[in-house]
Amino acid sequence: MATPDFDVAIIGYGPVGAILANLLGLGGLKVVVFERENSVYHLPRATALDGEGMRLFQAMGLADALRPKLNVSRNIRHINSEGQLLVLLERGGIGPEGWNNAYRFYQPEFEGVLRAGVARFPAVDVRLRSDVFALDEDDDHVRVRYENLANGALGAVTARYVVGCDGARSTVRRFMGAALQDLRSHERWIVLDMILDTPPAGVPDATDETGAIVDAIQYCIPARPTTFIPMPGKRHRWEFMLMPHDDPATITRPESIYELLKPWNIDPDKSQIERAVVYTFHSAIATQWRRDRLLLAGDAAHQTPPFLGQGMGAGLRDVANLAWKLRDVIAGDAPEHLLDSYETERMEHVRAFIELAVALGGVIQATDPEKARQRDKELLANPTMLKPLTPRLGPGLHGDAAPPAGTRAMQPRLADGARLDDRVGYRSCVLALPRFIETLPPATRQTLDESKQVLVPADGEAKDYLTRLNASAIVIRPDRYILGVASTIDELEAILARLPMRVSTPQFLAAAAAAYT
Ligand SMILES: Cc1cc2nc3c(=O)[nH]c(=O)nc-3n(C[C@H](O)[C@H](O)[C@H](O)COP(=O)(O)OP(=O)(O)OC[C@H]3O[C@@H](n4cnc5c(N)ncnc54)[C@H](O)[C@@H]3O)c2cc1C
Secondary structure: OOOOOEEEEEEOOOHHHHHHHHHHHHOOOOEEEEEOOOOOOOOOOOOEEEHHHHHHHHHHOOHHHHHHHOEEOOOEEEEOOOOOEEEEEOOOOEOOOOOEOEEEOOHHHHHHHHHHHHOOOOOEEEEEOEEEEEEEEOOOOEEEEEEEOOOOOEEEEEEEEEEEOOOOOOHHHHHHOOOEEEOOOOEEEEEEEEEEOOOOOOOOOOEOOOOOEOOEEEEOOOOOOEEEEEOOOOEEEEEEEOOOOOOOOOOOOHHHHHHHOHHHOOOHHHEEEEEEEEEEEOOEEEOOOEEOOEEEOHHHOEEOOHHHOOHHHHHHHHHHHHHHHHHHHHOOOOOHHHHHHHHHHHHHHHHHHHHHHHHHHHHHOOOOHHHHHHHHHHHHHOOEEEOOOOOOOOOOOOOOOOOOOOOEOOOOEOOOOOEHHHHHOOOOEEEEOHHHHHOOOHHHHHHHHHOOOEEEEOOOHHHHHHHHHOOOEEEEOOOOEEEEEEOOHHHHHHHHOOOOOOOOOHHHHHHHHHHOO
């Protein structure tokens, strides 16, 4: 067959599809994006971005555009009916990613930055009001059939790969025949976005030194579990668990909403209800994320209760993991089986977040007063402080190497003040002590060149980082996960050989043969 029209077709232009479009655009691929809606979904849903997500914006060249639209946030405080602290999720300050651990955003603005980013790439063709209804798979391409919802015309394009970023009710997932594994948490909550002239009263211990509310609060109150989240500007999010006596049809009316808001003293004349809906928080993972040329990412692949603020964050990690693999396979720099590691690395990783969110949901959503009393007793005796979760990737390119292989690489500054990622760009890198670099044999240098690795001499904070790891070199993938750490040239060769790449040096081929036997 003739060359497919596009390298990749992305179905769905929510935040996850838009990030993938940016990363593939950056990688020089020819991409088409289909989205059935006319514009960005106009109401907020996700509110939280972590340091890993912000670092991805740095990789896309969009951190400066996004930063003014973000609030830096601090902790999530879980308190009981008496206001006592049960669980603290500590997320204040700058973290190892080189960015704050937690930010809050207004999703339509967030997506606006992403779409402006996509507009930088003429090879990315965005087709709005285009509903994909069929995928016909062939040996070397997929035919994507869609309806132009503006005029009813039917169209079709071909692409080498299709990525379903089409949300919880994914069409691509159904075409793949992938089921959803139910992780058994499906609770209905009222999601309320308010615009307030003055901040709410009575949010305990949640302000910073300027008086701004920076902590989110989980009110673990059996009569009505409730979440409060400060958002940028005048926006504030409340989420109220729907109780058995609530009438879902009337609970979102203004009179009911202001009744729910009474503890925060919200004046109806000085506030505006932006949105109030009843929404079910699901927890599920698709049983398969890739079948041949079809792949899933974001809510299409997994859904989580929002208690860690990680639903969208997990989708960001998916496409950060997938984009460079697609780029390298399509460019012919890597064999197709590089894509096999996408599902195995990501599925276990996201499961850790969903399981913690479900467990926290169990704490927050205890509605039996006796069980809640017992919970309070146990947690007050052992207050729980949770740091940001940083699980290891599932089985994948790091093979059977011990941690830190498969965990996040930190982002140190180099001696000239530059951040490491800005020096590297959207590539793999070998960060190594200068005296180690001096000893690299020509064949290793050739391996680095052929595999397009960026070799960075570790000075400044980067040198301290390697010293702490007790290593001479660290190999960091484009998604900023650690492939491995090395103290000798042989160890470095063995790590590089774990990357399926088209490299011709005999040393690389021998090490690769050893790595895969
Ligand atoms: C109330 C609520 C609160 C949330 N809070 C948080 C939070 O605090 N933090 C967090 O990280 N996450 C949160 N989330 C989750 C977050 O919104 C999602 O994880 C995120 O939007 C998923 O992004 P996505 O791009 O995968 O899917 P979506 O945003 O659902 O985008 C999918 C897109 O695909 C399009 N589409 C679907 N089918 C087709 C088709 N056949 N053809 C063409 N287009 C199609 C849809 O129109 C849609 O635009 C929340 C979600 C909700 C509902």
